[in-house]
Amino acid sequence: MKVSKLFFVTLISALSFMAICAAESKLLFAEDKGLTIAREADRRDEGFGDSEEVFTMTLVNEHGSSVKRRMRVRTLERHNDGDWSLSIFDEPADVKGMALLTYSHGIDPDDQWLYMPALKRVKRIASNNKSGAFMGSEFSFEDFSSTNDIRKYTYKYLRNEQFAGMDCFVSEWVPAYEHSGYKRMIVWHDTLEYRVLKIDYYNRGDKFYKTLLLKEYKQFLGKYWRSMRMEMQNHLENRSTILTYDKYRFRLGLTERDFDQNALKRSN
Amino acid sequence: MQKNNDYLKKIGMGFGRLGEWIFDHRWTVVIFYVFLIAISLYFAGKLHKDNSFDSYFDKNDPTFTYYKNYQKDFxxxxxxxxxxxxxxxxxxxxxxxxxxxxxxxxxxxxxxxxxxxxxxxxxxxxxxxxxxxxxxxxxxxxxxxxxxxxxxxxxxxxxxxxxxxxxxxxxxxxxxxxxxxxxxxxxxxxxxxxxxxxxxxxxxxxxxxxxxxxxxxxxxxxxxxxxxxxxxxxxxxxxxYNKVLGSETGSLTLWTFLVVGIILILFFGKWFVGFIGPLMLVLLSLVFTVGFMGLMGYPMDVMFLMTPTMLTAIGVAQSIHILAEFKHNRAIGLERREAIKQTLVSVAVPSLVCATTTAAGFFSMAGSPLEALSEFAIFGGAGVLFAFGISITLLIVFLSFGKNAPAPEKEHSHPISDMLQRFLHWLVSFNLKHSRIIIIAAAAMYLLSFAGISQLRVAFNFLEEFKEHTEIRKTLTYVQNAMGGLVNLAYVFDTGQTDGIKNSEVLKQVEKLQAYADKNKLVKKTYSIVDTLKDMNQSFHGGDPAYYKLPEDRNLIAQYLLMYEMSGGKELEDYVTKDYSRTVLELRTIFTDSDILAGLVKDMQDYMDKNQIKAAKVELTGIGYLWVKMADYIASSQTKGYFIAILMIICFLIAVFRSVKVGLLAMIPNLLPVFMTLGAMGWMGMNLDYFRVMIATVAIGISVDDTVHLVTRMRMEFLRCGNYREAADNSIKSVGNAVIIFSVVLFCSFLVYLSSQLAVLASFGVILAITVFTAMIADLFLTPVIIYTFKPFGKEFQVE
Structure with missing residues (x-):
């Protein structure tokens, strides 16, 4: 009697231990796989050197009326730190010529300088807070500055599912930097090319906040995939913003000199 | 003359037969009530509390829509x-x-x-x-x-x-x-x-x-x-506020029950039914009212706070006439069944008229644009009618229990009843001696009241809703004196186009209006996008105070704003929409009377008109403005409500007495107490707030009850004896007792509101109690004098 009792206790304990281990390992697997997907996506985008993109941003309000902004962004790929970028504002006319130079530093605050043509002055701006709206659009500053750096999030693989006719990895990204406007994001990568197809954003109160759809992907230099149309829908305020890319150019021979404070002034 | 009396008598006889039927089928009635209670409790369970501003405003009201839009944007x-x-x-x-x-x-x-x-x-x-x-x-x-x-x-x-x-x-x-x-x-x-x-x-x-x-x-x-x-x-x-509502709904009801219970014991002695009957009536009418609110989907809001006390007072008062008459009929030796029948024959019709007129007083406010007030009007009126229904059915069931055989009692053995009778005898002779003086005094009172009413103002101040000793009022007063205002008035500038706010013309107008508001003593602090732009301009110029000004150049404005966004500025989100189409200028004012705030609003509007502030569409909103609008609504609905109440009651009286003359004459003692109250408030500089505004309509509805009982009895007496003086005297002696008890119950019940922490409710109770008391005086002194002076029932005649 005693022996059988001992046997059952041991069996139950062993099964419980195995169950805990299985659950633990599933968790570890999910975290590992989430990170692996993000790393692979990042790896596939490495080596583009430099680029320039021109895009139009269309802001659509809740009544359906819209307004346009135009910008150019030059990027210099960096290997030991975050990328450098120079954003130049072309429209609306009142901000034409404004330019923002950003040295990205992963989870540390970026270095940023801004050129204001109305004052003809360059000012360094210091801020950790990137959650504000970008030029009145449904995009925030962090939407532009964060997704290209693997250190900015922690990752968890959730599942595989079909999206836009493609098999996708679905992962959860949680911002690792301070002052994010999001609690988490759910990201869809296609399993073939590791392109981001969709992101659901949840605000700090964990309310379903926005959805970004990345469409019309084109491949450049036979390697780099770029979405030519991004649609951001704000579910809480029923507004949307559409980014349409007119062109992408790669390997223009841009150097560090094209990303210094003097470059800001002559960026027009 | 006999013919004229037939229809009231016929209705009365109908009620009498109902009484007999109830006596014979009392358990059927009890079962019916159990069923009604179950249904009411079911619907009462669906009731929800709502002390929000939502409960005051109609959801389609543009003022409210502006406010919701403002909240959505900012x-x-x-x-x-x-x-x-x-x-x-x-x-x-x-x-x-x-x-x-x-x-x-x-x-x-x-x-x-x-x-x-x-x-x-x-x-x-x-x-x-x-x-x-x-x-x-x-x-x-x-x-x-x-x-x-x-x-x-x-x-x-x-x-x-x-x-x-x-x-x-x-x-x-x-x-x-x-x-x-x-x-x-x-x-x-x-x-x-x-x-x-x-x-x-x-x-x-x-x-x-x-x-x-x-x-x-x-x-x-x-x-x-x-x-x-x-x-x-x-x-x-x-x-x-919510805690007061939560705790006082119960405590006020209990206090009212206690007060009413004591009065009932004082007047009816050890008569158990005389004590428990009215209280049961009130309790059930409350249950039915709450069930009705659940059925209609009405929320339980601030107005409900006064409902239990009011229904208790009115319900008990209604039952007193029935109880007094029943007691009288038993005392003169009628069998229980016959006593019930005769009670309903003589009292049910005037009670019905009373209930209908009281309900009419409530219903007259149903058209108010303030949703809370309009709903209160409907459920309050319905509650009064429920109380009447119960008084002629379930109260009769209570009276039906006991020995059927005649059990004559010494009717006047109670010391208070004896005292009342002595007073009524004195009153009759006083009225006879001083009828002229009474009429002249009433006329003078009317004139004085009209003069007072012309000075009456509609206003309220949420700070003064709480009594002076309360912590919340003391703190608020201190903070207001030490720092500034907490009431928000918001001017929303809507350009209708994205980036419209960056237009320097619009910003200049915001600045201009803000500068004007800053000069007003009521305004303690103003906030707008202009402040931030000035601050940025100053910061960009080494903190030099000379640059604390709005930039002239639109481009610079737009570039400052973009720089602000990029630098992670967040405060502006409270003052400008992210597409820069709308911006808000907020004024923090001190807590003050709503009519003084209305003066500020008008002053600002005049300034905008004069200075062509039209670069954007300007919508005024904010909690402060909602107060102003509430006061506006009260002012407009009050005039309409009073008019409707008076008209409805005149029509009832004319219909009941089938005489325009009687109807109009009966209104004289009814309107006098209400006008006196309003007039006195005007003379004393008191304002009509959203509670006090109901005094007139509620008081007209209640005070008419005494008159109806008196005039009905006088008419019956006159048709019997053919002599006005005798009719008036007999009526005063027989109904006067009930009229006094009725008024004392109401008076004391309304004084229960004094126990509330809310100053606004306490003062409402006192004023209403005084009005009820004045109404009693007017009925006892003025009504008989008017009847035998103007002889509205026709010529006197000799009884054969």
Whole structure:
């Protein structure tokens, strides 16, 4: 009697231990796989050197009326730190010529300088807070500055599912930097090319906040995939913003000199 | 003449037969009531509490729509405000230990208080700073000063920034504030106010109570002591309000029951049914009313607070005539069944008329644009009718129990009844002797009242809703004197196009209007996008105060704003929509009477018209403006409501007495007490608030009851004896007793409102009680005199 009792206790304990281990390992697997997907996506985008993109941003309000902004962004790929970028504002006319130079530093605050043509002055701006709206659009500053750096999030693989006719990895990204406007994001990568197809954003109160759809992907230099149309829908305020890319150019021979404070002034 | 009397008698006989039927089938009636109670309780379960502004306004009202849009664009304008000072520290709020505590407190409030959108104090306020070539937007004390000297340097910077003065720090730097902005507002529907979505609508699970509790708990923690806090604003005010409503609905009802019970014992002695019958009647009419509210989907709001007391008073008063008449019939030796029949024959018709006129008084307010008032009118009126229904059915069941055989009692054995009878005898002779003087006095009273009414103003002040000794009122008064205003008036500039606000013309007009508002003594602080632009301009020019001005160039404005966005500035989200199509100028005014606020609004409007402030469509909103609109609605609906009430009651009286002359004459003693009350309020400079506005309609409906009983009895007596004086005298002697008890019950019940913490309800009770008392005096003295002076029932005749 005693022996059988001992046997059952041991069996139950062993099964419980195995169950805990299985659950633990599933968790570890999910975290590992989430990170692996993000790393692979990042790896596939490495080596583009430099680029320039021109895009139009269309802001659509809740009544359906819209307004346009135009910008150019030059990027210099960096290997030991975050990328450098120079954003130049072309429209609306009142901000034409404004330019923002950003040295990205992963989870540390970026270095940023801004050129204001109305004052003809360059000012360094210091801020950790990137959650504000970008030029009145449904995009925030962090939407532009964060997704290209693997250190900015922690990752968890959730599942595989079909999206836009493609098999996708679905992962959860949680911002690792301070002052994010999001609690988490759910990201869809296609399993073939590791392109981001969709992101659901949840605000700090964990309310379903926005959805970004990345469409019309084109491949450049036979390697780099770029979405030519991004649609951001704000579910809480029923507004949307559409980014349409007119062109992408790669390997223009841009150097560090094209990303210094003097470059800001002559960026027009 | 006999013919004329037939129809009232016929109706009376019908009620008499009903009485007999109830006597024979009392258990059927009881079962029917059990069924009705079950249905009512079922619907009562669907009732929900709603003390929000929602409950006042019709959801389609444009004023309310503007307010909701404003909240959607710029967030809730509800806030909590913690004023603090440290008188025993030499640098007050800028003492380094005090500032450390405030920094931690700010963080604790932001992290722990539910429904908080933002907490701002000197420790974390957004600060635009230019250092050499760097422009920074950061929290003021992001790098916390290490020494007192460093903090004093910060103080010098802060005191040069007009944006902080009067809001976060007083001009003399002795008082500072923590502003807690909320994500919710009193105007939100109940489901948005729950902390735990499945936790139900108990007070402890709802905004603002949950936020208030947490704030108080945090402020009481030992680590934040050594500083004097004065906690006020929408959250504690609305919490106090809700708590008062929650606790006083029950306590006022209990007090009323107690008061009424004592009066009933005083008048009816040890007669058990005389005590328990009216109370059961009232209880059931309350249950039916609450069930009716559930059925109609009405919320339980502030107006419900007065309902139990009012229904108790009216219900008991209604039953008194029946009880007194029944007692009289038993005393003269009628069998129980016959006594019931005769009671209903003579009392049911006037009771029906009384109930209908009282209900009409309530119903006349149903057209009010204030939803809470209009719903109160309907359920209040329905409650009165329920009470009547119960009084002629279930109360009769109560009376049916006991021996059927005649049991004559000494009717006048009760000392109070004896005293009343002696008074009534005296009254009859007084009326006979001084009939002229009484009529002249009444005419003079009317004239004086009209003069007073012309001075009456419609206004209310939420600060004065609470009695002076209450903590909430004392704190608010202190804060208002020490720092500034907490009532929000918002001017929303809508350009209708994206980026429209960047137009310097629009901004100049905002600035102009803001500068004008700043000059007004009621306005303690103003906020707009212009402040931030001026602050940025100053910061971009080395902090030079000469540059604290609006840039002229549209491009520079747009570039400042983009720079502000890129630098992580967040404060502007409270004042401008993110597409820059709408912006708001907010005025914080002191708590004052709504008509004084209306004066400010008009003054601002005149200024806008005169100065062509038309670059954008300007919508006025904010809690302060909702008050002004409420007062407007009260003023407009009051005139209409009074007119409707008077007209309805005249029509009833004319229909009941089938005589225009009788109907109009009966109105003279009815209107006098109401006009006297309103006139006296006018003379005394008292205002009509949203409670007091109901006095006239409720009082007309109630005071007419005495008159109906008296005039009906006089008419019956006249038709019997053919002589006006005799008819008047007999009526006073027989009905006078009940009239006095009826009025005493109402008078004492309405005085129960005095126990409320809400000054507004207490004063309503006192005024209503006085009106009821005046109505009794008018009925006893004036009604008989009018009848035998004007002889409205036709010529006197000799009885054969």
């Amino acid at each position: 967030g809730s304008d509800e806030l909590s405000y913690i004023l603090y000072n440290a008188p025993d520290k030499p640098y007050g709020p800028f003492d380094i230990d005090v500032m450390k505590k405030i920094a931690h407190l700010t963080e604790a409030l932001e992290n722990e208080v539910p429904f908080v959108s933002e907490v701002t104090s000197l420790a974390n306020v957004e600060f635009i700073e230019a250092k050499g070539d760097t422009i920074e937007i950061h929290e003021l004390l992001l790098d916390f000063p290490k020494t007192q000297a460093e903090l004093l340097k910060t103080r010098d910077i802060v005191m040069k920034k007009p944006i902080y003065i009067g809001g976060l720090i007083s001009k003399d730097a002795t008082n500072a504030a923590i502003v807690i902005e909320m994500t919710r507002s009193s105007a939100d529907p109940a489901e948005r106010l729950r902390l735990d979505p499945k936790g139900g609508d108990g007070m402890d699970n709802l905004y603002p109570q949950v936020s208030d509790m947490k704030i108080r708990e945090i402020l009481a923690r030992p680590e934040y002591q050594g500083i004097k806090y004065y906690y006020t604003g929408d959250v504690p005010m609305n919490t106090t």
